[in-house]
Amino acid sequence: MTPSPKTLTLALLTALGSGLCAAQAANGGGKNFAEPDRDGRIRTQLSARETAVVASELSAKIARLPLKEGDSFKAGQTLVAFDCALFEAQLHKAEASHEAARKTLAVSQRLAELNSASRLEVEQAEARVKESAAEAAYMRATVSKCVIAAPFAGRVAKRLAAGSEFATPGRPLLEIVDGGPPELQLIVPSRWLARLKPGSPFTVSVDELGQSFSAKVVRLGARIDPVSQSVSVTGQISGNHRGLQPGMSGWASFPGAQ
Numbered sequence: 733m734t735p736s737p738k739t740l741t742l743a744l745l746t747a748l749g750s751g752l753c754a755a756q757a758a759n760g761g762g763k764n765f766a767e768p769d770r771d772g773r774i775r776t777q778l779s780a781r782e783t784a785v786v787a788s789e790l791s792a793k794i795a796r797l798p799l800k801e802g803d804s805f806k807a808g809q810t811l812v813a814f815d816c817a818l819f820e821a822q823l824h825k826a827e828a829s830h831e832a833a834r835k836t837l838a839v840s841q842r843l844a845e846l847n848s849a850s851r852l853e854v855e856q857a858e859a860r861v862k863e864s865a866a867e868a869a870y871m872r873a874t875v876s877k878c879v880i881a882a883p884f885a886g887r888v889a890k891r892l893a894a895g896s897e898f899a900t901p902g903r904p905l906l907e908i909v910d911g912g913p914p915e916l917q918l919i920v921p922s923r924w925l926a927r928l929k930p931g932s933p934f935t936v937s938v939d940e941l942g943q944s945f946s947a948k949v950v951r952l953g954a955r956i957d958p959v960s961q962s963v964s965v966t967g968q969i970s971g972n973h974r975g976l977q978p979g980m981s982g983w984a985s986f987p988g989a990q
Contacts, residue, residue: 767921773983776918776936776967780909780978782884786811788899789877792819797895797905799888804911807885812905816878823871830864837861886911889978914978916947916967922956924986925963936969938982946970947984 768774792814799805837857843849890907899905916936920928932949946969953964967984969976 769983771985773985774918774920776916776982776984778914778938778976778978778980778982779917780886781912781915782886782910783889784883784908785904786880786906786908787901788812788814788880788903788905789901790814790816790819790874791900792816792878792898794893794895794897794899794905797891797893799891799906801888801891803888805882805886805888805908807882809882810879811882811908812880814878814899816875819871819874819878823868823875826864826868826871830861830868833857833860833864880905882908884910909978913969913972914976914980915950916969916984918965918967918984919960919962920965922961922963925952925956928952928965928986932986934967934984934986936967936982936984938976938980940980940982941975943975945973 794812795815796810796813799811805811837854837860840849840854840857844851844854886908888906889909891905892907893899893903893905928949930949930951934947934949935944936947937944947967948970949965950968951966956963
C-alpha cells in the first residue's frame, strides 16, 4: 500500500530530527566551539606568525636541498638550488645575440648617415636590438630563479622533495615556518568585544607542556561570524619560551570571562 503524504512528511521529520540529534552528540551536544567551558576557558592553538610553501618555478633537476625537517635557517639563506647549466648557456647565447644586434645597428646607422642604408634597414636593426634585449632579460630572470632563498628566518616544517629529483613548476618542495615566538589563535563569543581590546591580558595553559603562561591580545578579527556570533582573536605569550612550538594547543582563561 502506498503511504499517504502525511505519513511521508512525518517520517521525514523524524529522520531529520534523529540526524540533528546525532550531529549534536558528535559535536559535544551542539555546543558552539567559541563558547567557554564551565570554567570560562576558551580552546586555543599556537600557530607560526608566518608560513610558506616553497615551490619550484622551473623545470630542472634539484642540485642542492641542504635542509632537513626541523633545521633552522636565516633570512636570505639558500633553501633550494637547481642545476641550471642549460639556462645559463641560453643566457650567454641571448647576451651574445644582443651584443651582435647592437653592433649591427651601429653599422646601419653609420651607413644611413652616408646614404648607403635606408631608413627601413635602420628600423629593422633597432627592432632586432629590442628583441634580443628582451630575450636576454627573460633568460636573466629565469636564471635568477635557479636559487630559492629564505624569505624570512625560520625552520623547515616539512621536506617534500630530495636532491637530484626533477622539479616542475608549482611543485611544493619545502614547508617552512617563522622562527619567532608563535601566536595564539582563538575564537571567542562576539559579546566579549565589549571588554576585549589589544593589550588585554589573559592566561594560557599549554597541554603539551603542562605549563601556564601570561599572554595578551594583539589583534581582534575584522568581522563577526553571523551564524555562531563569534570573532577570531590573536594573542601572544609574554616572554621568549623555547619549548613553545606551532601546533600546540591549550586553554585560554580571561579575567571575569563567562
